[in-house]
Amino acid sequence: MKGNEALAISAIRYGCDGYFGYPITPQSEVLETLEAEMPWETTGMVVLQAESELASINMVFGGAACGKAVFTSSSSPGLSLMQEGISYLAAAELPALVVNVMRGGPGLGTIHPSQSDYFQATKGGGHGDYHCIVLAPSSVQEMADFVWLGWDLAFKYRTPAMILSDGVIGQMMEKVVLPDQRPRRTEEEIRQQCPWALNGRKGLRKQNIVRSLELDSAKMELNNIRFQETYRTIEANEVRIEMIDTDDCDFLLVAFGSMARVCEKVKELATDDGYKVGLARPITLWPFPYEQIGAVAKHCKGIMVAELNAGQMIEDVRLAAKSTECPIVHYGRMGGIVPNPEEVYEALKAQIINK
Amino acid sequence: MKQEIIIAGFGGQGVLSMGKILAYAGLMEDLEVTWMPSYGPEQRGGTANVTVILSDKRISSPIIDSFTTAVVLNQQSLDKFESKVKPGGVLIYDSYGIHREPTRTDITIYRVNAMEATFNLKSSKTFNMLVLGALLKACPMVKIESVLQGLKKALPERLHHLLPANEEALHLGESLIK
Numbered sequence: 103m104k105g106n107e108a109l110a111i112s113a114i115r116y117g118c119d120g121y122f123g124y125p126i127t128p129q130s131e132v133l134e135t136l137e138a139e140m141p142w143e144t145t146g147m148v149v150l151q152a153e154s155e156l157a158s159i160n161m162v163f164g165g166a167a168c169g170k171a172v173f174t175s176s177s178s179p180g181l182s183l184m185q186e187g188i189s190y191l192a193a194a195e196l197p198a199l200v201v202n203v204m205r206g207g208p209g210l211g212t213i214h215p216s217q218s219d220y221f222q223a224t225k226g227g228g229h230g231d232y233h234c235i236v237l238a239p240s241s242v243q244e245m246a247d248f249v250w251l252g253w254d255l256a257f258k259y260r261t262p263a264m265i266l267s268d269g270v271i272g273q274m275m276e277k278v279v280l281p282d283q284r285p286r287r288t289e290e291e292i293r294q295q296c297p298w299a300l301n302g303r304k305g306l307r308k309q310n311i312v313r314s315l316e317l318d319s320a321k322m323e324l325n326n327i328r329f330q331e332t333y334r335t336i337e338a339n340e341v342r343i344e345m346i347d348t349d350d351c352d353f354l355l356v357a358f359g360s361m362a363r364v365c366e367k368v369k370e371l372a373t374d375d376g377y378k379v380g381l382a383r384p385i386t387l388w389p390f391p392y393e394q395i396g397a398v399a400k401h402c403k404g405i406m407v408a409e410l411n412a413g414q415m416i417e418d419v420r421l422a423a424k425s426t427e428c429p430i431v432h433y434g435r436m437g438g439i440v441p442n443p444e445e446v447y448e449a450l451k452a453q454i455i456n457k
Numbered sequence: 458m459k460q461e462i463i464i465a466g467f468g469g470q471g472v473l474s475m476g477k478i479l480a481y482a483g484l485m486e487d488l489e490v491t492w493m494p495s496y497g498p499e500q501r502g503g504t505a506n507v508t509v510i511l512s513d514k515r516i517s518s519p520i521i522d523s524f525t526t527a528v529v530l531n532q533q534s535l536d537k538f539e540s541k542v543k544p545g546g547v548l549i550y551d552s553y554g555i556h557r558e559p560t561r562t563d564i565t566i567y568r569v570n571a572m573e574a575t576f577n578l579k580s581s582k583t584f585n586m587l588v589l590g591a592l593l594k595a596c597p598m599v600k601i602e603s604v605l606q607g608l609k610k611a612l613p614e615r616l617h618h619l620l621p622a623n624e625e626a627l628h629l630g631e632s633l634i635k
Contacts (some may be wrong), residue, residue, distance in 0.1 A: 123482055178587055269548075270493065270519065270520065273493070273494060274492060274493045274494075275477065275480060275491070275492035275493075276489075276490060276491050276492070276516075276519075276521050277484060277489060277490055360519075360520070363517055363518045363519060363520070364518045365518075366517035366518060367517040367521070368518075369517075370517055374631035379502070440518075440520050442518075442521060442522035443518050443520070443521065443522070444518055444522055444523070445518075445522075
């Protein structure tokens, strides 16, 4: 099954209430799969092809404000269009899931894989002081798994979560174990889980108001302080990273998503040649695993950050290793080109191992 | 066991579905599999290719540049992938429309007349299954039964009447490898 298909089916099985999206390569299979599965006839989930990305994200805002489990998906140019809506979701403290199957930019760019939206995803993207929880799947299995994780975290912290994937993970097929179908939550369950949701007070509770506008600056600062407290809690509790053979490695590769898969092969090639190379694969890009990578930087001789961009995550790796002398270099390809493992291995040897 | 296979040809020849069926067969035998297509505008009319990896261990990169086995169905693909077969590996090519033959001596090369053989079949749409049959005879990486089992699983029931034609093509493909 393709990554995009696994993601769509996993969403239905989570008990998703609604999807709103607009087609764009390389994520069109998400909408196609949802339409083919026709969940409106089984679980009652709404699947709607909106007229644009702007409409999609604002429909997500509406659904989220009612406490529903809703999501949208797109690829890079579409995500740029959605940034206003994501900022509003963050400001209104609404849980939602946003999926970006990245393609090469800037502009309309190319339809081929890229990781050049790292800054946009992890550093805010829209205006204002906010973060989305950002999950980076590197297999088809994780495309399915992170849908559930993303929504669970979004509801737990009342903040939008993002799955930051790319054309490789979205288009490739792998073995996947799908979760069982879970029923959609009843209105009663939503009232319990989301007491803030707009689902009619029925004379039983105080009026709920969901909005991002607050004209009283003193109150708006308090709102911001509350958001920041949530972000600190997320940073303390939700960092996730896969560390492969990093305990006594001489050299460290850091990569996420599809590039982590390429780097796993690079690590195999290096191991065959007798080098001790470890791989750190951040799973949450925000919150970033500064501590885990910093700890390896203390004992290894060099770090290479490999990305499908001109050098974005490397800034966080530098921050992670700031108290060490460990040299850090970057290897990147841009515009939709994915390097093969041999090419990255040559760069690792030239810039780190034989330096 | 690890097989790294590239299948390349014209868009419309069934290259991507052949890879998909091979991957499904691997799944039936409980192997780890990846299927990575070239996707995009080149899929119509131009060349299309897919990388399939079958392994009994966790698969690292789905993107690779050297292969244990290459199946090439046109001249462009032969030119592109002949040099990317690992020494000791296998190259299978369809002779139809080939004007420059492969020259390597450190790999095993099979020339099959798959396109011609297709003319003897009921449906030319089973061309890719014929090639798959040849591939599995040359490199028995999965059983033919697993392919049929995978096909049955992948095809919706309304198309199950096509299974015998596919089986016939697979066996005809096997007979092309001498």
